[in-house]
Amino acid sequence: DTEVTQTPKHLVMGMTNKKSLKCEQHMGHRAMYWYKQKAKKPPELMFVYSYEKLSINESVPSRFSPECPNSSLLNLHLHALQPEDSALYLCASSLAPGTGPTDTQYFGPGTRLTVL
Amino acid sequence: AQTVTQSQPEMSVQEAETVTLSCTYDTSESNYYLFWYKQPPSRQMILVIRQEAYKQQNATENRFSVNFQKAAKSFSLKISDSQLGDTAMYFCAFMTQGAQKLVFGQGTRLTINP
Numbered sequence: 046d047t048e049v050t051q052t053p054k055h056l057v058m059g060m061t062n063k064k065s066l067k068c069e070q071h072m073g074h075r076a077m078y079w080y081k082q083k084a085k086k087p088p089e090l091m092f093v094y095s096y097e098k099l100s101i102n103e104s105v106p107s108r109f110s111p112e113c114p115n116s117s118l119l120n121l122h123l124h125a126l127q128p129e130d131s132a133l134y135l136c137a138s139s140l141a142p143g144t145g146p147t148d149t150q151y152f153g154p155g156t157r158l159t160v161l
Numbered sequence: 162a163q164t165v166t167q168s169q170p171e172m173s174v175q176e177a178e179t180v181t182l183s184c185t186y187d188t189s190e191s192n193y194y195l196f197w198y199k200q201p202p203s204r205q206m207i208l209v210i211r212q213e214a215y216k217q218q219n220a221t222e223n224r225f226s227v228n229f230q231k232a233a234k235s236f237s238l239k240i241s242d243s244q245l246g247d248t249a250m251y252f253c254a255f256m257t258q259g260a261q262k263l264v265f266g267q268g269t270r271l272t273i274n275p
Contacts, residue, residue: 076261087252087265088206101261133204142261148194150263152206 048072049153051136057159060126066156068119068136076100076142077119078150079111080135088135094119095142126160133157163188165255167266174243175274181228182238182269184253192258195229195236200268201249209251212236240271248273 049070058064068077076095080088093101094113108130110122119136137150164187174180186195197209212220212229219227224241240247253266 078261085250085268085270087268088263090262093261095261135206137206139261148256148258148261149196149208149211151208152198154203154205157204 049136049138049151051134051153051156053156054154055157055159057161058123058126059161060128062126063122063124065123066121066134066136066158068121068138068153069117070138070151070153071117072138072140072151073116074138074140074151075116076139076148077113078137078139079119079121080137080152082133082135082155084133092121093142100142123158126158128160131158131160163190163193163255163257163264165253165264165266167251167253167269169269170267171270171272173272173274176243176245178243179239179241180243180271182240182251182253182271184236184238184266186234186236186253186255186264188234188255188257190257194256194258195227196254196256196263197225197227197236197238198252198254199247199249200252201246206252210238243273245273245275247271 052067079091082088091105092111097113112120133155135155136153139150193214195212199207228237250268254263
């Protein structure tokens with residue numbers, strides 16, 4: 046089973062709101078990822094957690110705040126977003142970071158975020 | 162820095178035909194992995210096939226196969242007996258061993274016509 050789940054599927058928020066995106070996997074994977082994807086473009090990496098610790102932050106603005114409460118769960122907290130932050134936010138996970146083929150990333154269905 | 166190039170922004174074929182999507186990459190690394198991901202209009206990114214650079218044998222998964230030419234840094238995807246459900250955006254991706262970061266191409270939008 047290579048299932049990564051994401052909630053909500055759609056989110057509309059104002060620029061002053063605070064909201065969170067949730068990602069969950071029960072495959073025993075120890076690395077989890079957040080990507081941002083604009084229409085007709087490839088995903089752009091935002092954050093990587095390895096063994097529940099933040100290992101990569103791709104210079105993402107502080108209005109995006111990731112959290113990894115445990116090995117199965119990844120959150121992305123959103124605050125004071127801009128309209129240009131509207132995008133599809135994808136979560137992914139991989140079995141064991143840095144070990145070759147087990148680094149294969151499996152993606153969730155995404156959250157479509159609209160910032161008004 | 163690694164780069165991935167997909168030279169075909171869009172392709173269109175008839176159902177049951179065979180289609181090949183091109184991908185080239187640039188790297189000085191010797192240990193790396195290559196992937197093809199499919200993203201249908203429903204938006205979930207699905208792994209189609211994976212190739213380890215140290216393996217000479219081309220990967221295959223049912224109707225999907227790759228032509229991996231390491232010296233030429235080419236990694237094309239062949240879809241045989243194409244089906245309507247193959248309509249999607251296809252991304253070629255590269256990852257250096259241990260890097261955890263996928264480098265994506267710009268994608269090829271493939272349409273299978275009935």
